[in-house]
Amino acid sequence: MAALNSIAQSARSEVDDPSSLLLKLGPEQPLRMDSGAEINRLQIAYQTYGALNPAKSNAILICHALTGDQHVANVNPVTGKLGWWETMIGPGKPIDTDRFFIICSNVIGACMGSTGPASTNPAHGRPYALDLPVVTIRDMVRAQAMLVDHLGVDRLLSVIGGSMGGMQVLQWAASYPDRVFSAMPIATGARHSAQNIAFHEVGRQAVMADPDWRRGRYLDAGVRPAKGLAVARMAAHITYLSESALHRKFGRNLQDREAPTFSFDADFQVESYLRHQGVSFVERFDANSYLYLTRAMDYFDLAADYGGLLSAAFKGATARFCVVSFTSDWLFPTSDSRAIVHALNAAAASVSFVEIESDKGHDAFLLDEPELFATTRGFLNAAATARGVA
Amino acid sequence: MTVVIQNTAGNGARIDLLLIAAMVEPNTRVLDVGCGEGLLLEMLRDEKNCDARGIELSRDGVSRGVARGLAIIQGDADTDLADYPDDSFDYVILSQTIQATRNPRKVLEHMLRVGRRAIVSFPNFGHWRIRSHLMFKGGMPVTDNLPDAWYDTPNIHFCTIRDFVALCDEIGAVMERSVALNAGGKAALRAPWWFWNLFGEQAVFVLRRKG
Numbered sequence: 001m002a003a004l005n006s007i008a009q010s011a012r013s014e015v016d017d018p019s020s021l022l023l024k025l026g027p028e029q030p031l032r033m034d035s036g037a038e039i040n041r042l043q044i045a046y047q048t049y050g051a052l053n054p055a056k057s058n059a060i061l062i063c064h065a066l067t068g069d070q071h072v073a074n075v076n077p078v079t080g081k082l083g084w085w086e087t088m089i090g091p092g093k094p095i096d097t098d099r100f101f102i103i104c105s106n107v108i109g110a111c112m113g114s115t116g117p118a119s120t121n122p123a124h125g126r127p128y129a130l131d132l133p134v135v136t137i138r139d140m141v142r143a144q145a146m147l148v149d150h151l152g153v154d155r156l157l158s159v160i161g162g163s164m165g166g167m168q169v170l171q172w173a174a175s176y177p178d179r180v181f182s183a184m185p186i187a188t189g190a191r192h193s194a195q196n197i198a199f200h201e202v203g204r205q206a207v208m209a210d211p212d213w214r215r216g217r218y219l220d221a222g223v224r225p226a227k228g229l230a231v232a233r234m235a236a237h238i239t240y241l242s243e244s245a246l247h248r249k250f251g252r253n254l255q256d257r258e259a260p261t262f263s264f265d266a267d268f269q270v271e272s273y274l275r276h277q278g279v280s281f282v283e284r285f286d287a288n289s290y291l292y293l294t295r296a297m298d299y300f301d302l303a304a305d306y307g308g309l310l311s312a313a314f315k316g317a318t319a320r321f322c323v324v325s326f327t328s329d330w331l332f333p334t335s336d337s338r339a340i341v342h343a344l345n346a347a348a349a350s351v352s353f354v355e356i357e358s359d360k361g362h363d364a365f366l367l368d369e370p371e372l373f374a375t376t377r378g379f380l381n382a383a384a385t386a387r388g389v390a
Numbered sequence: 391m392t393v394v395i396q397n398t399a400g401n402g403a404r405i406d407l408l409l410i411a412a413m414v415e416p417n418t419r420v421l422d423v424g425c426g427e428g429l430l431l432e433m434l435r436d437e438k439n440c441d442a443r444g445i446e447l448s449r450d451g452v453s454r455g456v457a458r459g460l461a462i463i464q465g466d467a468d469t470d471l472a473d474y475p476d477d478s479f480d481y482v483i484l485s486q487t488i489q490a491t492r493n494p495r496k497v498l499e500h501m502l503r504v505g506r507r508a509i510v511s512f513p514n515f516g517h518w519r520i521r522s523h524l525m526f527k528g529g530m531p532v533t534d535n536l537p538d539a540w541y542d543t544p545n546i547h548f549c550t551i552r553d554f555v556a557l558c559d560e561i562g563a564v565m566e567r568s569v570a571l572n573a574g575g576k577a578a579l580r581a582p583w584w585f586w587n588l589f590g591e592q593a594v595f596v597l598r599r600k601g
Contacts, residue, residue: 320461341463345473350441352456353463355449374457382459 007283011078011111015286016120018113019077020045020070020106023150031108031143034299037133041122044147045113046070046105049089050097052153058389059153060095060380061144062104063161063168065366066236066293067285069112072104073097078112078284087368094377095160099384103151107168108143109135109292117288118219130216135292137164137300141171145179155179158383160376162186162365163332164293167300170313170340174302177316182383184376186324187365189336190310190343191301196331199239200294203232207287216288229287230278237277242328242361246270303343310343320350320386322379324372326364327357352379405571406485406511407433409594413509413567414438418480421445421505423467423497424487428455431462445470468492471500479505486592488512489545499561502599507566511594514570516550516587535591551587558597567596 025031027040047070052059062072062085073089075082089095089102106114109132121128148156159172159180166188173183192200207213210228218224238246250270254260257267266272306312321344325337334355344351356371358364365372407430414420416438422430425444428451434440444462446452455462463470467484468491482505484497489512491497501508513535514520523531530540538545549557551570558565570590586593 322456338465341465342470342473345463345470346475348475348478350443350461351463352452352461353465354452354456355464356453357449371453375453378457378459385459 005283007078007280011284011286012118014078014112015116015118016113018045018106020047020113022046022113023147025146029146031139031146033133033139033142034136035133039108039115039133041115042108042143042146043113043115043119044105044108044143046103046147047072047074048104048151049073049102050100052101052151053389055388056153057155057157057387058099058384059101059103059148059151059156060158060160061148061156061172062089062095062102063144063159063165063172064104064107065161065163065165066297067281067290068165069110070104070106071112073102084366088373088376094373095380099389100157100380103148103153105144105147107135107140107164107293109140109289109296111286111289114143116286117216117292118286127219129219129288132288132292134299135296137167137171137296138175138305140296141168141175144168144172145176148179155181157387157389158182158184158380160184160186161188163188163362164297166332167297167302170302171300173317173319173321174306174313177314177318180317180319181387182322182379183319184322184324184379185337185340186372187326187329187332187337187362188340189332190303190313190340192298193336196239197298199236199331200298202235204291204294206231206235207291210287213287216291218287224282225287226279226282229282229285229290230275232290233281233285234274234278237274239331240361240363242330242359244328244359245361248359249273310339311346314344314347314349317344317347317349320352320379320383322352322354322375324353324365324375325355326360326362326369327355328359329362329364331362404429404486406592406594409569409571410483410485410509410511411438413594413596414440414481414483416440419443419478420481420483421474421479422483422485423471423501424484424490425451425455425462427451428458428460428462430483430485431455431460432458435460467497471497471504474500474504476503477506481505481507481509483509485509485511486513489515489547489549491547494547494549495557495561498557498563498597502561502563502597506598508563508597509594510554510597511592512549512554513545514551514587514590514593515548516552517591518588519591521588551590551593552583554593554595555583558595562600563597564600565595566598567594569594 023044025042030038073083106112166185169185207228210225213225255272303310325334422444431442434442452464482501520531
């Protein structure tokens with residue numbers, strides 16, 4: 001196998017020894033998981049921005065999506081790129097670090113410093129691989145609650161996230177209704193649809209079909225299922241865009257050539273783009289983490305935990321909600337958000353719902369969408385005023 | 391007795407909104423159906439300390455309202471009211487919107503179920519100017535209040551004050567208050583129905599369920 005490049009090397013070292021704040025929990029505070037298993041030595045990597053006020057009333061938790069991480073508003077130590085929500089979070093920005101205390105932690109099951117399948121299993125000093133219990137969205141949120149406890153915050157001013165992050169937001173509101181003053185689930189759903197599970201299964205099969213996956217034990221062998229994971233990422237990436245966005249960006253344009261080559265080379269720009277997405281993803285992301293996190297999303301069905309009635313999940317919710325969807329998002333279409341809104345109405349919760357016109361597909365929540373910024377700013381200002389945060 | 395409603399705020403707020411705001415008790419829970427960008431919600435929140443929420447069909451109105459910190463849902467009066475539990479609000483308000491709903495009767499029934507009181511304002515299609523427009527010009531009326539041509543208007547279910555009162559009777563709604571406004575914003579005299587129905591340009595009703 002070719003030597004790991006510097007990005008891949010740094011990604012590997014972030015797993016156990018991240019350039020982030022760390023919370024380590026021992027056997028006296030085990031994480032009890034939905035599967036019935038427990039993690040007795042848990043590590044949570046997180047970043048904070050801004051300062052917690054004396055009343056501890058200005059803390060906002062940001063929940064990241066499937067392939068995101070805790071580096072939401074600082075240069076990413078692995079890729080060297082700006083934080084994934086730098087447009088949203090910072091001084092004077094919609095989620096204002098001059099005013100609020102922002103917390104973002106790496107979800108468990110991921111690979112940027114929180115316990116995941118690539119982490120070293122203290123039992124034998126080798127990576128967990130598939131020995132890590134299957135993680136659910138609720139398990140991620142339980143771990144986050146332990147972190148929030150550790151930071152001395154009783155009630156979060158807001159919990160905000162898109163996609164898988166939005167699932168965590170909904171889970172927070174359901175599991176800890178008294179600890180959430182406001183909640184902003186963006187481009188998400190209260191359950192993963194059959195179509196979404198199907199796409200994830202294609203990705204997982206691509207990873208597991210790669211001979212270098214080695215039943216999950218590839219790190220022990222010093223190899224990685226790079227081809228499989230790249231294909232998984234390519235397929236998934238299509239679902240994050242929209243047909244019109246792809247057309248606008250690439251059309252049928254050819255890549256650095258005048259005519260088709262009559263081969264299976266990347267003739268089209270869109271092919272070249274997807275290959276690049278696949279290859280660069282593989283450098284920074286652990287293949288087993290991809291299996292665990294896609295699984296967590298697939299298992300998510302909030303209503304199922306409440307007798308099949310989504311409104312029952314929000315029965316005790318005191319939070320004010322702001323639900324956001326995007327017109328061209330076909331992965332988590334507006335109908336998914338509307339189902340959440342209907343359930344919140346039925347639970348008599350305070351809810352705003354904005355469907356933002358955009359042709360950028362699911363990824364719109366990460367991009368420059370002025371209407372999303374204005375909505376977030378207005379919603380947070382109102383929540384801060386209601387809670388008496390200066 | 392003549393009640394004169396004045397726009398003392400001087401902010402150009404629609405006269406019927408000021409009238410409605412005056413009818414709402416402080417510290418109550420209010421749902422404004424068809425709230426636009428939330429002018430009334432803001433008034434109720436800031437001046438009456440109400441827990442005020444809205445539903446609005448236009449995406450643009452919703453975005454602007456939510457950006458101003460108001461709780462507004464992008465939705466449809468015809469379909470979304472059904473999701474709210476009984477008695478979840480003290481007031482459900484429908485201002486200048488009932489004539490644009492597909493099923494005004496159903497909407498009104500849901501309002502009376504969801505709210506302890508319903509407040510409805512609408513343009514009176516029985517006003518003499520509208521009647522004379524139809525009578526003498528022979529075309530659908532276009533007035534300052536109703537500026538759209540018939541093929542452009544979102545108003546698909548116009549009614550007169552008399553029609554509305556009949557609907558209230560039919561669904562068993564009790565009229566607690568009713569006010570008609572003319573162009574100057576003056577509430578009409580205590581006068582018989584035919585007078586209101588002829589000279590009221592707009593009407594505002596406060597309704598509740600029977601029993």
